[in-house]
Structures are given as structure tokens and as C-alpha cells.
Amino acid sequence: MAIKYFNKEEINHARNTDILEYLLSKGENFLKQGNYYRHAEHSSWVYDNRKKVMYFNKEVTNYATNSCITVALKVYQFNFNEAVTDILSSGAEILLEERFEKDKLAKPMFDYKREVKEDINTNAAFDYLVNKRQLDAQLVEQLIKAGLIRQDNHQNIVFKYLNRETNQLHDVVGVELRGSRLIPEEKRIHPNRPYFLMQHELNQPDTGFYIQLSPRFQTAELKVFEAPIEVLSYLTIKKDCLFHQEQRQNIDFLSMGGLKQSVVFEHYKKIMLQNRLLATQKKEAVTIPTITLCVNNDEGGQKFIERFTRFLQEQAFSESFIQQKLKIELPVSQVNETLAIDYNDLLQERKGLSTITVREEGLQ
Known part of the structure; x- marks a missing residue:
């Protein structure tokens, strides 16, 4: 033909x-x-x-x-x-x-005050994150006080995307909204999505919700997740080793808002710019951060790992970088290692196991 x-x-x-x-x-x-x-x-x-x-x-x-x-x-x-x-x-x-x-x-630039109508309180957001999602109450409270998490006038949780170049709370370049109230089945746009979820259409491209551990230091690792709640779930699980020990290097915990390698790539470039600036100021060597993929332990997450590896090769990252600086840290069920889970599933599972253990000890 x-x-x-x-x-x-x-x-x-x-x-x-x-x-x-x-x-x-x-x-x-x-x-x-x-x-x-x-x-x-x-x-x-x-x-x-x-x-x-x-x-x-x-x-x-x-x-x-x-x-x-x-x-x-x-x-x-x-x-x-x-x-x-x-x-x-x-x-x-x-x-x-x-x-x-x-x-x-x-198309206008994202303007937080114009696009988000904040509620005067955050009770619904706090209740959903702590009681429904089992996140650490102190962690959630700190993020609310810091202004990274808020609540809008529809009782949606607001996850703020900050500009990684400035790291300033006033420099918000996007938001992700997650509902705190269950949507009746007959009103759901998608049958399998019981809560409202939206990434704002005016979000600055290739940005996401992130949290820094010790921003005064160079970033040694970028941990990558699919959603903000999975970031917070990981931090809840690891709070003893992350928050109760002295840290001499920063870690960025980034949500891609899905499976978007461009978000990881752009965030990593901004980390490197910041590392070079801090290295110059402190007269020390530049740290080359590790990228750790903490995506969901399911088919989508596994395919993303493969695609992201190919993407790094296409972007001319060396094989030694990929072997030494690309790490995988998937959530693994303690009940059944073959289960497809994310970090909030793992947190909920561990909370359940912890409760069972306490009850059993109480009976002895």
C-alpha cells in the first residue's frame, strides 16, 4: 500500500x-x-x-x-x-x-487568593486526615500551622504547591483539593472515587505538593510519591527516625499528583540549583541527590519505575547515576506481600496490627 x-x-x-x-x-x-x-x-x-x-x-x-x-x-x-x-x-x-x-x-497565572476561598477553620481537614486516614495528629497540626495545608469553604483539604525556587509560603504556584466529605454514590462522577479530587487547571506546569525535612542544608534525597496523603503517610510511619534524630542533610518529599515524570525532573533541577547555591555560600562540595521512587506497589507504579528509568537514559543521565542514585522504596504489606498497596494502605494496616497487638498483650 x-x-x-x-x-x-x-x-x-x-x-x-x-x-x-x-x-x-x-x-x-x-x-x-x-x-x-x-x-x-x-x-x-x-x-x-x-x-x-x-x-x-x-x-x-x-x-x-x-x-x-x-x-x-x-x-x-x-x-x-x-x-x-x-x-x-x-x-x-x-x-x-x-x-x-x-x-x-x-490563560491567567495561578493566584491563590483568587482561586481558593479559605475557611476560617480547618476542623474538617484535620478530622479527615487524622481520623479517616490515620495520619499523625502532631504532623498534621504542624503543617496546618505552617500554612501548607488549609481548608476551603466547601470543606475540601487544600494542599499548597510552593515554588521550589523560593520555598516561600506566599509563593504558591498551585493547589490540589481533596474532599473531606463522602460523595453519595448517585452523585459521583467516577464510581470508584468517593471523595472530591482536583488539581487546579491554572497550576504552574510540572509542580507538586512537597515537604522539606531540613531546608537549611543541601538536599541529599528526593523521595517521590503519587499523592500528598501518601507523603504524609510515609512521614507518619517514619516519624521516629526522621523527626527524633538530628538531621544534617535535607530530604524533599514530593507528590507528583499522579505519575508524572516531568514533575520529578523539574523539581530535581530546582533542588540542584539550590544545592549549588548553598554549597557556594557554605564553601562545601555540591551534593548530588538520590531519587527514591516511593510510588504505589501496583502495576501502575511498576510501569512508572520502568518508564522513569528510560526517561533518565533519554535525558542523558549516566548508567552510574541510574545505578547509584535511583532507588526504589515501595510499600510492602505485612499481611500479604502480593497485595497492591500505597503508603496510606500500609499505615492503615500497621495501625490495625498495632491495635491487635495491644489487645493481645492486654489479655495476657
Whole structure:
């Protein structure tokens, strides 16, 4: 079969085709939420009808695009010619170039005070994190007092994304909102998601929620998790060795907000800039941090480890760096090592085992 070659006009036609209309023509189903359309089966696929941008919020690369060709390549695994042919034959509406430029220019910077309406208290957030998720009460209280965790006027927990270059509380570049109240089954957008969850659309790209252990020192390790609650669960499990011992080097605990290697890469680059600055100020050698992947112990986490390793190779990281500086620290169930769990599952399991042990000791 002869390969068809497309001219520039045809390629632009395909690229600028309305993504939502194209996907609907392919039989995909979306649920309307204001100006957004969320895929009925893949809840992390969200289409912004104002900006004409498709977000793949749990993807590692190309997780936001306004190119219909990119979407066709990604969703249907077409090659380039197949993608262009399929789009052109779909009959979907074509958008003008000036519409894309207008939307791109219209996107405002994230403004915390404008986008988040804080509640005057944090009772619902504290109750959910400590009683429902079994996180250490003192840790949660400290993070609330520090301002890293707040509560909005809908009783959602607000996890603030700080700018890693400044590390200043006033320099918030994004937020993740997590509901503290159970959503009735009939009102859920996704049947398996009982609580509200949103990463704000205006978040600065490639940023995430993070906590530092000892920011005065160079960072020796970047520990990477999938969600803020898993960061806090790990810190609860490890609190004795992390908080009750003198630390001479910093550790960053970072949530990717999914499985996003670009978030890890950008955060690591900012750590290196800070390390070089501190090394110059203190007249000491620059520390090259370890990257420890503390992702969920499931199929998604395992595949991410493989992809991230390949990503480092593609970014020209040496084999010696990958062997010596890339570590894996997955949560492992004490009940059944084959269980797929995250760090909050492990914390809940340990709390249960601890309770059983105490009861048994009390009976002796």
C-alpha cells in the first residue's frame, strides 16, 4: 500500500480539528462539568472547552495538548499518516489558528487568593486526615500551622504547591483539593472515587505538593510519591527516625499528583540549583541527590519505575547515576506481600496490627 503524503494545509487542518468533536465522532463518551468535559471511563482525561485543550492528568508525558493529531496518536496508537487520515475523514469541526492564540494568551497565572476561598477553620481537614486516614495528629497540626495545608469553604483539604525556587509560603504556584466529605454514590462522577479530587487547571506546569525535612542544608534525597496523603503517610510511619534524630542533610518529599515524570525532573533541577547555591555560600562540595521512587506497589507504579528509568537514559543521565542514585522504596504489606498497596494502605494496616497487638498483650 502506497504511503500518502499530506500537504501543509491538510496537516494544519487535522491538527486544528476540534478534539472533543473528533473523540465524540469516534464513540468516546464524556460527562459535561461546566466548561469541562470528563471522559466517562478515563476520569483523568479532561477537555477544557474554553481553551480547547485536552488534559491527560495521570500521564507521564504530553499530558496537555491542543493538537488533535497528538490526541489521535496517543489515544488510538495511530502512526502519523493514520492519525491525519482518520481526523480528516471524521467530519469534525476545524478551529481557526487565531482561536488557539487567543486561548493561549487568555490563560491567567495561578493566584491563590483568587482561586481558593479559605475557611476560617480547618476542623474538617484535620478530622479527615487524622481520623479517616490515620495520619499523625502532631504532623498534621504542624503543617496546618505552617500554612501548607488549609481548608476551603466547601470543606475540601487544600494542599499548597510552593515554588521550589523560593520555598516561600506566599509563593504558591498551585493547589490540589481533596474532599473531606463522602460523595453519595448517585452523585459521583467516577464510581470508584468517593471523595472530591482536583488539581487546579491554572497550576504552574510540572509542580507538586512537597515537604522539606531540613531546608537549611543541601538536599541529599528526593523521595517521590503519587499523592500528598501518601507523603504524609510515609512521614507518619517514619516519624521516629526522621523527626527524633538530628538531621544534617535535607530530604524533599514530593507528590507528583499522579505519575508524572516531568514533575520529578523539574523539581530535581530546582533542588540542584539550590544545592549549588548553598554549597557556594557554605564553601562545601555540591551534593548530588538520590531519587527514591516511593510510588504505589501496583502495576501502575511498576510501569512508572520502568518508564522513569528510560526517561533518565533519554535525558542523558549516566548508567552510574541510574545505578547509584535511583532507588526504589515501595510499600510492602505485612499481611500479604502480593497485595497492591500505597503508603496510606500500609499505615492503615500497621495501625490495625498495632491495635491487635495491644489487645493481645492486654489479655495476657
